[in-house]
Amino acid sequence: MTTLPALIWQGGTEAAVVEVPRPEAREGWSRVRVGYAGLCGSDLHILAGEHIRAKPGTVIGHEFVGTLTEPAAGLPAGTPVFVNPMVHCGVCDACSRGLVNICQSLTSVGIDYPGAACPEVVVPDYGLYPLPPAMRLVDAALVEPLAVGVRAVRRGEVRLGDRVHVIGAGPIGCIVGLLAGMAGAVEVTVSEPSAFRREQAAALGLTIVEGGATPAADVVFDATGHPAAAPEITSWARPGGRIVLVGAYPPAPQPTALLSIMFAELTLVGTRIYTRQDILAAIELIASGRVDVSRFVTEVVALRDAAKAVERLRAGTAMKLLLDPENA
Ligand SMILES: [Zn+2]
Ligand SMILES: [Zn+2]
Numbered sequence: 001m002t003t004l005p006a007l008i009w010q011g012g013t014e015a016a017v018v019e020v021p022r023p024e025a026r027e028g029w030s031r032v033r034v035g036y037a038g039l040c041g042s043d044l045h046i047l048a049g050e051h052i053r054a055k056p057g058t059v060i061g062h063e064f065v066g067t068l069t070e071p072a073a074g075l076p077a078g079t080p081v082f083v084n085p086m087v088h089c090g091v092c093d094a095c096s097r098g099l100v101n102i103c104q105s106l107t108s109v110g111i112d113y114p115g116a117a118c119p120e121v122v123v124p125d126y127g128l129y130p131l132p133p134a135m136r137l138v139d140a141a142l143v144e145p146l147a148v149g150v151r152a153v154r155r156g157e158v159r160l161g162d163r164v165h166v167i168g169a170g171p172i173g174c175i176v177g178l179l180a181g182m183a184g185a186v187e188v189t190v191s192e193p194s195a196f197r198r199e200q201a202a203a204l205g206l207t208i209v210e211g212g213a214t215p216a217a218d219v220v221f222d223a224t225g226h227p228a229a230a231p232e233i234t235s236w237a238r239p240g241g242r243i244v245l246v247g248a249y250p251p252a253p254q255p256t257a258l259l260s261i262m263f264a265e266l267t268l269v270g271t272r273i274y275t276r277q278d279i280l281a282a283i284e285l286i287a288s289g290r291v292d293v294s295r296f297v298t299e300v301v302a303l304r305d306a307a308k309a310v311e312r313l314r315a316g317t318a319m320k321l322l323l324d325p326e327n328a
Contacts (some may be wrong), residue, residue: 001021003118005018005119006020007310008058008117009056010057011058023120027174028124030069030121030125031068032066032123033280035138036064038064038144038322040319043060046237052251054111058114059118061116061180062144064115065083065137065141066080068081070261079130080127084274084275085127086108086109087106088103101181117323118325135286139287139294142284148271150274150281152223152244158218163185163186163216163217164189164218164219165175165189165220166180167192169190170319172247177201190209191208196316198282220241225248225249231256233256242269274321303324
């Protein structure tokens, strides 16, 4: 049996690079040679045993780019591609209305199917996006988080002259902050408890504010999904403002100031991953040079060193980490 090295969740809080069976071919799916795979907060949840669907042995990695190993979806072998890792059911109420990003049984490569922290990954053909030939693969590796930011800013309906506040300066919070500025916000403030992340956000030109200081934003983005943030989301919003939940909260209900939402006529909206339009916009933003994603990548790490890289992410001393599976 052919095996390949991969970063897997071993159960508990154990992450390790081990040999796994080569991912199996599937009808309507194609094989991609992985160029780069990003690690994010969702991966840390999986590796901490906090993801409800992940099973021990899961090969992680849902943010990735690579090249087709065989012709697929009308594209020749060798085509550089971004892959939307989401797998929708096609039959639920959301899917039947074309809203596949909010499919009621949404699953993902890297959680429910073997992921891209491995030299090869098998993905649905409908998730393939050919990349512009001039685009560097290492930059394209940031299409996934950028598409999350594009959707969040679109859901936030940021308008010219708006003041925007972002709770949480992880990679997604920083991306949302930058995109909100590009969408017309005149001021983007960020609140973040980690000193390392505050520095990173400041270096990107975002204005750091302390908790308690209320900048009264037209649009507030909660990029944490952390229970500690739930009670404060309304306090950042100006009357009539809009609050966008970007980070994924735990499933249990969270306390928040419902009376403030009613009194101040606040609008609370969700945003979940991205649609085809958001991905195409993210590719254009990078390809055109409007967004310099290299500013978000703190390290490119060989796959064999992935477990150590996970430790740095856990310690909060890394921003965006990319794995290079060719360097297994
Ligand atoms: Zn992610
Ligand atoms: Zn569905």
